[in-house]
Amino acid sequence: MPVVEFRGAEEWVPAFAGTTVKSIVHLFRLGLLALFLFAAPLSAWADGLSEAIAGLGGDSFAAKEKAVIALAKSGEPRAVTVLQALAGDRLRKAPDGRVVIIDTGRGSAKLTDAATGQPVADLAPEGLDRIIVNNRLRGAIEAALGTLTLFSPDREARLGAAQDALRHHSADTVALLEKSLAAEQDSEIRAAMQRSLAASQLFAGSKEERLAAIRTLGSATDPQVKNLLDEFRYTANIDPELYKAAGEALAAIDSRLRWIGIAANLFQGISLGSVLLLAAIGLAITFGVMGVINMAHGEMIMTGAYVAFVVQQLFRAFLPPGLLDAYLLVAVPVAFLFAGLLGVLLERCLIRFLYGRPLETLLATWGVSLILQQAVRSMFGSPNKEVANPSWMTGGFDVVGGFMVTWNRLYIIVFCFVVLGALALILNRTRFGLHMRAVTQNRDMAAAMGIPTARVDALTFGLGSGIAGMAGVALSQIGNVSPNLGTLYIVDSFMVVVFGGVGNLMGTLVGALSLGIVNKLLEPYAGAILGKIAVLVAIILFIQRRPRGLFALKGRAADAEA
Numbered sequence: 001m002p003v004v005e006f007r008g009a010e011e012w013v014p015a016f017a018g019t020t021v022k023s024i025v026h027l028f029r030l031g032l033l034a035l036f037l038f039a040a041p042l043s044a045w046a047d048g049l050s051e052a053i054a055g056l057g058g059d060s061f062a063a064k065e066k067a068v069i070a071l072a073k074s075g076e077p078r079a080v081t082v083l084q085a086l087a088g089d090r091l092r093k094a095p096d097g098r099v100v101i102i103d104t105g106r107g108s109a110k111l112t113d114a115a116t117g118q119p120v121a122d123l124a125p126e127g128l129d130r131i132i133v134n135n136r137l138r139g140a141i142e143a144a145l146g147t148l149t150l151f152s153p154d155r156e157a158r159l160g161a162a163q164d165a166l167r168h169h170s171a172d173t174v175a176l177l178e179k180s181l182a183a184e185q186d187s188e189i190r191a192a193m194q195r196s197l198a199a200s201q202l203f204a205g206s207k208e209e210r211l212a213a214i215r216t217l218g219s220a221t222d223p224q225v226k227n228l229l230d231e232f233r234y235t236a237n238i239d240p241e242l243y244k245a246a247g248e249a250l251a252a253i254d255s256r257l258r259w260i261g262i263a264a265n266l267f268q269g270i271s272l273g274s275v276l277l278l279a280a281i282g283l284a285i286t287f288g289v290m291g292v293i294n295m296a297h298g299e300m301i302m303t304g305a306y307v308a309f310v311v312q313q314l315f316r317a318f319l320p321p322g323l324l325d326a327y328l329l330v331a332v333p334v335a336f337l338f339a340g341l342l343g344v345l346l347e348r349c350l351i352r353f354l355y356g357r358p359l360e361t362l363l364a365t366w367g368v369s370l371i372l373q374q375a376v377r378s379m380f381g382s383p384n385k386e387v388a389n390p391s392w393m394t395g396g397f398d399v400v401g402g403f404m405v406t407w408n409r410l411y412i413i414v415f416c417f418v419v420l421g422a423l424a425l426i427l428n429r430t431r432f433g434l435h436m437r438a439v440t441q442n443r444d445m446a447a448a449m450g451i452p453t454a455r456v457d458a459l460t461f462g463l464g465s466g467i468a469g470m471a472g473v474a475l476s477q478i479g480n481v482s483p484n485l486g487t488l489y490i491v492d493s494f495m496v497v498v499f500g501g502v503g504n505l506m507g508t509l510v511g512a513l514s515l516g517i518v519n520k521l522l523e524p525y526a527g528a529i530l531g532k533i534a535v536l537v538a539i540i541l542f543i544q545r546r547p548r549g550l551f552a553l554k555g556r557a558a559d560a561e562a
Helices: 015-055 061-074 077-087 135-151 155-167 171-183 187-202 207-218 223-233 240-290 297-318 321-349 358-380 407-429 431-441 443-448 453-475 487-500 505-545 556-561
Strands: 091-093 099-103 110-113 396-400 403-406
Touching: 015 061, 015 077, 061 077, 061 135, 061 171, 077 091, 077 099, 077 135, 135 155, 135 171, 155 171, 155 187, 155 223, 171 187, 187 207, 187 223, 207 223, 207 240, 223 240, 240 297, 240 403, 240 407, 240 453, 240 487, 240 505, 297 321, 297 358, 297 453, 297 487, 321 453, 396 407, 403 407, 407 431, 407 453, 407 505, 431 443, 431 453, 443 453, 487 505
Parallel strands: none
Antiparallel strands: 091 099, 099 110, 396 403
8 A cells, every 4th residue: 555645645635525524634743843842841841740750869958949949830730749749758769860759658568659659669778868857948839839829629739739829938839820810710719829929029029029928918908918027128139119018018017917906906895795795794794683692602613614614524525526516504593503403402502581681691602612613523523614605616717917806706796795685675575574673672562562572582683693593504504613603703793784784684785894994904004913903993082973873773672772
C-alpha cells in the first residue's frame, strides 16, 4: 500500500468526500501542533516539581528552605503530600539521590517515590537517610502548607489558609494568592485573600501596587492589619506619599476599631446585666413583698447550679450520649422546683418567726447560707464542678473586627427576658399575682379582704428562690460551679434591687442593665475593681437623693418610713 503524504492528501481523496476529509486532515494537523506545544511546558512543570522535591534532600538548610518555597509556589496537590511528610519526619533520602516517603503503619514500612507517588520496591528502609529540619525550616513548611491549602475543597480550610497567609505574608506567595483569588467564589474567603495579597504586595510591590495594597488594608477591621501598616509606616526610606497613605489608613482602622470596641463592651454589659437580672429578680420579689433581707439568696443560686451538674451526670450515666444536649432543658424546671421548695421550707421553718425584726432576719439567713455552703462541700467537695455547654450553646460567631458573640451568652440574654416576661404575666394575669400585689401595697388591708397573707408569703419566697435556682443553671454555663458561687452575686443583687426599686420588675430590669453596661464601659479605663468601686459610690450618692430607687412602690416600706 503506497504511503500517503499530507501535502498530497487532497489529490488522494475522492471527489465526493473531498470536503469532509480535508477538514479531518486539518484537525489532525492542529492536534499534532497542540500536542507539541503542550508537551514542552508539561515536561518543564514535571522537571520543576521533581527538582524542588530533590532539593529537599540537600545538605544545607538553606537549600531545603529554597525547595520548600518552590513547592509552595507550584500550587500542586502533590506538594502538600511531600511537605506533610517532611513536617512529620517521614521523608527519606536514598543513596542514589531519590527522595522517598516512608509509611510505617501496620508494622511494615512502605516506601513511595515523593516525586511520582509510585511505590518503591528496590530500596530498603534501613539504607535511607533522614531529612532533618530545624525550627526555621519548620516555620517555612507550616507557611507553605498554609498557602497550598488555599486550593483545598474544604471551605473552612481555605478560609484558615487565607488568614494564615496574612500572618506569613511574603513576596513569594503573591503569584499563588493571585491564582487562588481568581478561582475563589466565596465572598468571605475572597476578602481574606485580598487582604493577604495586599499584605504581601505592601513590602515587595511597586509604588502603585503598594498604594493599592494600603487602600485594601485600610478598609479592614483586623488589629493584625493595623500592626502591619504600623510596621510598614516606619520602614526606612519610605516614600512620603506612601507614609501619608498608611497614616490615613491607620486612622480609619483606629476609628472603626474604637466603635467596634464600644459595641463589644455594650454587648458584654448587656450580658452581665442579664446575669445580674436573673440573680436579683427573685430577691426583688421577696424583699419587695415581705421586706426580708435574705442573705441566703446567693445559696439558692448555687443550689440551682449544682442541680444542673447532677442532672448532667444522670444523663451521662443512664441515657444515650446523643441525648446529653437535652440535659439543660430538664435542669431548668428541676432547679426551679428544688430551689423553690427549699425557699418555702426556709420561710415556713425560720423566716416567718422573724418578721418585723430585720437584724435577726439578716443574721439568721446569713447562718443558713453558711449551712448550705458546708452541706454542698460535704456532698460534692470543694473543687469546682464541670458543667459542659450543650453543643447548641458552644462557640459563637464573629460580627466584625474580632467582635465575637458567643452562643451561651446570647442564649442567657434571651432566657433572662423570657423569665422576666413569664414573671410579669404571673404578677399581672393570675390570681396569685393579684394577691401578691395586694400584700405588697397594704398587708393589713389584704388580710382584711380575706387574702391568706401567710400562704402568699411562703409562695412568694418559693417563687423568688425558684427563679434564683434557674439563675444558677444559667450561671453554670458561663462560670465555675462551686460552693462559693452565690457569694459572688449577692452584693450585686442587692445593689440592683436598691437602685431599681424593691418589688418592681421594671426597676430591676433597668437597674441590672444599667449596672452591667456601666461596669463594662468603665473597665477599659479604670479596671474591674476601680470600676465596681465607682459604681458603688455612684449608687450611694443616688440613694441619698432617691431612697426608694428608680421605681418606688407604695406599700409597707413606704408606710414604715412614714
